Amino acid sequence: MPPQDHPTWLLDERRALGDRIRERRMWRDLTQEKLAERAGVSRDTVQRIERGTSDPRYSQLARIARALDTPLAELLS
Template sequence: MPRSNPPDWVLARRRQIGDQIRAARLHANLTQEAVANAIPMERPNYNRIEQGHSAATLDTLLLIADVLGVPLSELVQ
């Protein structure tokens, strides 16, 4: 059975979370490459999370929050 696309509100929320991740990364003065290497993840995959084009797992969000030095709640509020 083919997988259906998530509703529009989920896609919008995913983009918002990506924006919050990007803001926290810039505040930490880190590049996408630095965060991706620390997770570890390929930079293009990390970029897709920041752009909201890819859904991050909870584990990945926890790793990103740790690298950025912020609580997970700050990224997903």
């Protein structure tokens, strides 16, 4: 399903997830590049997730949560 076909609520949820990740990253004083390195994902992946333009995989979110020392459930809530 192309992004333009996603319901508004889903796009809002993605943006909120990206905001929570960005807030925790900045609170830990990490650049996107440093977070990506620690999480084992690409910097582009971190950028897309933070912008809310990506439909991230569970494994990517789990890696990011671990790199942020944050429970995954906290990022998803």
